[in-house]
Amino acid sequence: xxxxxxxxxxDICQRGTSLTIQCQVDSQVTMMFWYRQQxxxxxxLIATANQGSEATYESGFVxxxxxxxxxxxxxxxxxxSNMSPEDSSIYLCSVELNGDGYTFGSGTRLxxx
Amino acid sequence: SQKIEQNSEALNxxxxxxxxxxxxxxxxxxxxxxWYRQDPGRGPVFLLLIRENEKEKRxxxxxxxxDTTLKQSLFHITASxxxxxxxxxxxxxxxxxxxxxxxxxxxxxxxx
Numbered sequence: 001x002x003x004x005x006x007x008x009x010x011d012i013c014q015r016g017t018s019l020t021i022q023c024q025v026d027s028q029v030t031m032m033f034w035y036r037q038q039x040x041x042x043x044x045l046i047a048t049a050n051q052g053s054e055a056t057y058e059s060g061f062v063x064x065x066x067x068x069x070x071x072x073x074x075x076x077x078x079x080x081s082n083m084s085p086e087d088s089s090i091y092l093c094s095v096e097l098n099g100d101g102y103t104f105g106s107g108t109r110l111x112x113x
Numbered sequence: 114s115q116k117i118e119q120n121s122e123a124l125n126x127x128x129x130x131x132x133x134x135x136x137x138x139x140x141x142x143x144x145x146x147x148w149y150r151q152d153p154g155r156g157p158v159f160l161l162l163i164r165e166n167e168k169e170k171r172x173x174x175x176x177x178x179x180d181t182t183l184k185q186s187l188f189h190i191t192a193s194x195x196x197x198x199x200x201x202x203x204x205x206x207x208x209x210x211x212x213x214x215x216x217x218x219x220x221x222x223x224x225x
Contacts (some may be wrong), residue, residue: 001159006156042202042216043157044215045212045213045214048212092157094156101147101159101160102147107154109154
């Protein structure tokens, strides 16, 4: 399975600012997935990021709020823009290798004050 | 609309017993179903995948069943240990690219 390094692990941010989360994978992968997990909730897919093309966003998520970069096959960033307290959540990146289960980063716990 | 349901109440069992967690889904025809374990402050960890043409899968103390008629998966941990205490998530996939859709998870507490 892949190993994902995700950072920062946590942050406390002022409302109206932006935070960029990074994920580095130790293998080349075609697709990377970004999820949000709100307190006490399960995971919700934000978008799928393919290298060399624009990310595909799920219903309820838009590029202006959650811009994603995917400059190569091992790296991706997710930015949470113009943050409000409702954006307080855990953000996770994920990849699939070998068609047998997904590997997740350790998550970024974001608190917006 | 698509719905994946897991028991939101915590499951408390005694060490050594078998824990059984349920995942039910509606308006969904997944090609496969996966189970994950999530500890507080950590990302989910993959445990098992079962495909639509498989009835049962085992891995060490874990067993998963998949009934596409009932639209249900059961996840069993035999000889449970306090270290098995965690939240367990089911996820369905295979319909839209590689996208996974997660259930709400069930918290398991194994008491010594």
